[in-house]
Amino acid sequence: MAAKKLNMRKRYELLTRGIGWETSYQKMDDVFPYDTFEGIKITDWDKWEDPFRLTMDAYWKFQAEKEKKLYAIIDSFAQNNGQTNLADASYLSAIKLFITGVTPLEYAAHHGFAHLGRHFRGEGARVACQMQAIDELRHAQTQIHTISHYNKHFTGLHDPFYQSDRVWYLSVPKSFGEDALSAGPFEFITSISFAFEYVLTNLLFVPFMSGAAYNGDMATTTFGFSAQSDESRHMTLGLEIIKFMLEQHEDNLPIIQGWIDKHFWRAYRVLALVSAMQDYMLTNTPMSWKEAWDIYFVENGGALFEDLGRYGLKMPKHHELATAEAEHLSHQVWSVFCALGNATGFHTFEPSDEKMDWLSEKYPNTFDKYYRPRFEHWKKQKEDGTFEYLASLPQLCQVCQIPMIFTEVKTDPMQLSFRNTKFKGDNYHFCSDGCKDIFENEPEKYVQAWLPVHQIFQGNCGGATIPEVLKWYKFEPEDGGDYFDSQDFRRWQEWHGKDEPAKTGSDN
Amino acid sequence: MSIEISAKSITPIRLSYGNLIERFGDKRPPSRYQEAAYDVQPTANFHYRPLWDKNHEIYDTSRTAIVMEDWYSFADPRQYYYGTYTIARSKQQEVAEHNYAFVDKRDLLEELPDDIKQSVRDILIPLRHIEWGANMNNCQIDCMGYGSTICSVAMFNAMDRLGMAQYITRIGLLLDGNETTTLDAAKKDWMEGPQWQGLRHAVEDMFVLEDWFELMVAQNFVLDGLLFPLFWDRFERKLSKNGGGTIAMLTEFMPQWYSETVRWTNALAKVTAAESKENKELLSTWLNKWVSRLCEAIEPVAVEAFGPEGTSELAEVKEELLARLGKQGLTI
Ligand SMILES: [Fe+2]
Numbered sequence: 001m002a003a004k005k006l007n008m009r010k011r012y013e014l015l016t017r018g019i020g021w022e023t024s025y026q027k028m029d030d031v032f033p034y035d036t037f038e039g040i041k042i043t044d045w046d047k048w049e050d051p052f053r054l055t056m057d058a059y060w061k062f063q064a065e066k067e068k069k070l071y072a073i074i075d076s077f078a079q080n081n082g083q084t085n086l087a088d089a090s091y092l093s094a095i096k097l098f099i100t101g102v103t104p105l106e107y108a109a110h111h112g113f114a115h116l117g118r119h120f121r122g123e124g125a126r127v128a129c130q131m132q133a134i135d136e137l138r139h140a141q142t143q144i145h146t147i148s149h150y151n152k153h154f155t156g157l158h159d160p161f162y163q164s165d166r167v168w169y170l171s172v173p174k175s176f177g178e179d180a181l182s183a184g185p186f187e188f189i190t191s192i193s194f195a196f197e198y199v200l201t202n203l204l205f206v207p208f209m210s211g212a213a214y215n216g217d218m219a220t221t222t223f224g225f226s227a228q229s230d231e232s233r234h235m236t237l238g239l240e241i242i243k244f245m246l247e248q249h250e251d252n253l254p255i256i257q258g259w260i261d262k263h264f265w266r267a268y269r270v271l272a273l274v275s276a277m278q279d280y281m282l283t284n285t286p287m288s289w290k291e292a293w294d295i296y297f298v299e300n301g302g303a304l305f306e307d308l309g310r311y312g313l314k315m316p317k318h319h320e321l322a323t324a325e326a327e328h329l330s331h332q333v334w335s336v337f338c339a340l341g342n343a344t345g346f347h348t349f350e351p352s353d354e355k356m357d358w359l360s361e362k363y364p365n366t367f368d369k370y371y372r373p374r375f376e377h378w379k380k381q382k383e384d385g386t387f388e389y390l391a392s393l394p395q396l397c398q399v400c401q402i403p404m405i406f407t408e409v410k411t412d413p414m415q416l417s418f419r420n421t422k423f424k425g426d427n428y429h430f431c432s433d434g435c436k437d438i439f440e441n442e443p444e445k446y447v448q449a450w451l452p453v454h455q456i457f458q459g460n461c462g463g464a465t466i467p468e469v470l471k472w473y474k475f476e477p478e479d480g481g482d483y484f485d486s487q488d489f490r491r492w493q494e495w496h497g498k499d500e501p502a503k504t505g506s507d508n
Numbered sequence: 509m510s511i512e513i514s515a516k517s518i519t520p521i522r523l524s525y526g527n528l529i530e531r532f533g534d535k536r537p538p539s540r541y542q543e544a545a546y547d548v549q550p551t552a553n554f555h556y557r558p559l560w561d562k563n564h565e566i567y568d569t570s571r572t573a574i575v576m577e578d579w580y581s582f583a584d585p586r587q588y589y590y591g592t593y594t595i596a597r598s599k600q601q602e603v604a605e606h607n608y609a610f611v612d613k614r615d616l617l618e619e620l621p622d623d624i625k626q627s628v629r630d631i632l633i634p635l636r637h638i639e640w641g642a643n644m645n646n647c648q649i650d651c652m653g654y655g656s657t658i659c660s661v662a663m664f665n666a667m668d669r670l671g672m673a674q675y676i677t678r679i680g681l682l683l684d685g686n687e688t689t690t691l692d693a694a695k696k697d698w699m700e701g702p703q704w705q706g707l708r709h710a711v712e713d714m715f716v717l718e719d720w721f722e723l724m725v726a727q728n729f730v731l732d733g734l735l736f737p738l739f740w741d742r743f744e745r746k747l748s749k750n751g752g753g754t755i756a757m758l759t760e761f762m763p764q765w766y767s768e769t770v771r772w773t774n775a776l777a778k779v780t781a782a783e784s785k786e787n788k789e790l791l792s793t794w795l796n797k798w799v800s801r802l803c804e805a806i807e808p809v810a811v812e813a814f815g816p817e818g819t820s821e822l823a824e825v826k827e828e829l830l831a832r833l834g835k836q837g838l839t840i
C-alpha cells in the first residue's frame with residue numbers, strides 16, 4: 001500500500017493528539033483540578049496551535065548535539081584556564097549575581113512548567129509546557145556546570161542555591177519566581193512565558209550573554225548561545241498562549257491584562273538588578289541599560305503591543321514610569337549595593353574614570369548631575385580611609401523587596417518614592433505605584449512575603465549583628481567588600497604578573 | 509591580552525560548590541551529575557502559599573507520607589543530568605530512526621502474517637495510552653515531589669514516556685500507510701473494550717492519587733514492572749517466534765529503556781525502604797495494593813495476548829517483580 005504523505009503539521013498532530021482521553025472513571029475536573037479557578041475560560045483546547053512541532057526523537061537529537069558542543073567548550077575553557085583571559089576579574093560580580101539570582105529562577109521555571117505540563121487539560125499545551133520544563137532544567141544544570149570552573153578560582157560562587165533562599169537582595173528574584181509558581185497555571189505562563197520571556201527577555205539576555213562576549217567570557221557566551229534556540233521556542237510559546245487565551249473567550253481579556261500589568265512590573269523590578277550589573281559590573285559594556293530599554297522595550301515592546309491591540313490588549317500599566325526610570329535605575333541600584341557592599345556576595349567598586357566618562361556619555365541628563373558626585377565622593381573617602389558602609393538595614397518594598405531607593409523621577413529625582421497602604425490594621429510600604437497596585441489587588445498574598453530585613457530583626461537569620469547574618473548567609477569574609485581589597489583582585493594581579501595594585505580596576 | 513599561563517600554575521581556591529563538599533568531602537572533585545542534581549531545589553523561606561494548594565508550601569515534604577531525613581540520600585545510578593540523558597537517548601533514537609526507515613522503505617510490515625498484525629493492533633498499540641498516562645504521572649511526580657535528584661529523573665522519565673507513546677503511534681501509522689484506522693481502533697478499545705477497562709480504571713485512579721510517592725510505586729515500580737516484561741519482552745518474543753520479528757525492530761527502545769530504568773527505581777526503592785520501619789511498611793502497603801489491583805487489571809489483556817497461558821505468564825512476571833523488589837527491601 002502506498003503510504004499517504006504527511007506534512008509536518010499533520011504528523012505532529014497525530015503524534016501528540018488523541019493519545020490522551022476524556023477520563024470517565026475519574027472526573028476530568030478531578031484529574032485536572034487547577035485549570036479553572038483563575039476564571040480563564042477555555043471552550044476548545046483543540047484550537048491550541050503547537051508553536052514548535054518537535055517530537056521527542058527530534059528533541060533528543062538536536063539537544064544532544066548542542067550539549068556535546070557546549071561541554072566540549074566548557075572543558076577546554078577549564079583546561080586552558082580561560083578565566084585568565086577575561087577583561088578583568090571585577091567582571092565576575094556579574095557571574096556571581098547570575099548564578100545566585102538567575103540560575104535558581106531556571107529551576108523555578110522548570111518546576112512551574114512541569115506543573116503546567118501535568119495540569120493543563122489540553123494535550124498540545126501540556127506537551128509544549130513539558131518541553132519547556134526540561135529545557136529549563138537544562139539551563140539550570142548547564143549554568144551550574146559552566147560556572148563551576150569559575151567557582152574554583154573566584155569568591156562568592158560557592159553556595160548559590162543555599163543563598164538564593166536567604167540573602168537579602170536574592171529575595172528579589174526568588175519572590176518573583178515564587179509569585180508565579182504560587183499562582184494558577186494561566187497566570188504562571190502569562191508571567192514567565194509572556195511578560196518575562198517574550199516582552200523582557202532581551203533585557204536579560206543582552207547584558208549577560210553579550211556582556212560575557214564583550215568581556216572574554218567564552219564559557220558563558222557559549223552557554224548563552226546554546227540556550228538561545230531554546231529561548232526562541234519559549235518566546236513563541238509565550239505569544240501563542242496569550243493569543244490562545246484571548247481567542248478562547250472575551251471574558252479572558254481583563255484577567256490577562258491584569259496579569260500582564262502585574263508581571264511586567266514585577267519582572268521589570270527584578271531587571272533593576274540586571275541594570276546595575278549591565279552598567280557597572282561589566283568591564284566592557286555592549287550597550288547601556290537605557291539604550292537596551294529603548295530598543296527592546298520602547299521600540300520592540302511598543303510594536304508588539306500595537307500588534308496585540310487587535311485583541312484589546314494595552315501596554316502594561318506604569319510602563320511610562322519604567323521608561324522614565326531608565327535614566328536612573330542602574331545608578332540607584334548600584335549605589336545601594338556599594339553602600340551595603342559589606343553585605344553582598346559579590347564585589348562592589350566605584351566606576352573607573354573611564355567608566356564614569358562612559359556613563360556621562362550614555363546618561364547625559366542624569367549621571368553627572370546626580371550620580372557622579374556620589375561615586376567620586378566615595379572614591380575619595382576610600383582613598384582617605386574614611387569610607388564607611390551603611391550601618392543600618394534598609395527598608396524593603398513589600399512587593400518587589402528591593403530597598404526603598406527609587407525616586408520620583410518624573411517630578412523630583414532627588415525625592416525618594418515612597419508609597420504605603422493599610423491592610424488589616426498594619427502599614428505596608430512600597431517603592432512605587434506599580435508595587436502598591438500589585439499589593440492592593442492581592443493583599444492576602446503579599447502580606448505573606450518573607451522580607452529579609454524583617455526576618456533579620458525578628459532574629460530568624462543567625463543573629464542580630466551583620467557578621468552573624470553574613471555567616472548565616474554562608475558569605476565568607478573574602479566574598480564581599482570592595483573589589484580592590486579582594487582576593488579576586490590580588491589573584492588576578494598575580495596571574496598577570498602585576499604586583500602593584502592598580503588604582504582603578506576596570507580599565508585594562 | 510595574550511598571556512600564556514599553564515594549567516598547573518594556578519591553584520584553585522576550592523574544589524567545588526559548598527553543598528557538594530559538605531556531602532562528599534573535599535578529597536576529589538564531584539561529578540557533573542552531582543553538581544547538576546544535588547540541592548538545586550529551594551528548601552526554605554517560601555514567600556507565598558500556592559493559590560492552588562493552600563495547605564502546602566511550593567516545595568513541601570508533606571506531600572507524601574514517606575519521611576526522609578535527607579531527601580538527597582537517593583542517587584541515580586545512571587548519573588543522568590540533562591547532557592548525559594539527552595546524549596544517551598539520542599543514540600537510541602538514531603538506531604530507532606534507522607530501523608523505522610528500513611521497515612518503511614521495504615514495506616516490511618506489509619509482509620507480516622495477518623494474525624501478527626492483528627496482535628500488534630490489539631495489544632501493543634493501545635499501550636500508547638498507558639505511556640501517555642505514565643507521562644502525566646511522572647510529570648506529577650516531578651512537580652509534587654521533593655528534591656532535585658528525584659524530580660529531575662521524573663522529568664526525564666516523563667519525556668521518555670512521551671517518546672515511547674510517539675514510537676507506538678508511528679507503528680500504528682506504519683501499519684496503515686499513515687491512515688489512522690489502527691490508532692482509532694486502539695483508542696476505541698482503550699475507551700470501551702472490556703479487556704482494557706481494568707487498566708484504564710487503574711490509570712485514572714492514579715491520576716488523582718494525593719501522595720506522589722504512592723504514585724511512584726503504582727506507576728514506576730508496579731505498573732511498569734509488570735507491563736514492560738510482559739508485553740515488551742515476553743509478548744515480543746512470542747510475536748518473533750511466529751514470524752513477527754520485524755516488530756521487535758520497531759520496539760527495541762522499550763525493553764532497552766526498561767532494563768536501564770529499573771536501575772533507578774531499584775535504587776530509589778532501596779534507599780527509601782532502608783530509611784525507616786515506617787517507610788518500609790508504607791511501601792509494602794502500597795506495593796500490596798497496586799500489585800493485586802494491577803495484576804487483576806492486566807490479566808484479561810494478558811489472556812488476549814498469550815491465550816490461556818496469559819495467566820501464568822503474568823504470574824511469572826509478578827514473581828520476578830516481587831523478587832526484584834524484595835532484594836531492595838520491599839516485601840508484600
Ligand atoms: Fe531558561
Ligand SMILES: [Fe+2]
Nearest residue numbers: 136197231234
Ligand atoms: Fe526559557
Ligand SMILES: [Zn+2]
Nearest residue numbers: 397400431435
Ligand atoms: Zn517595589
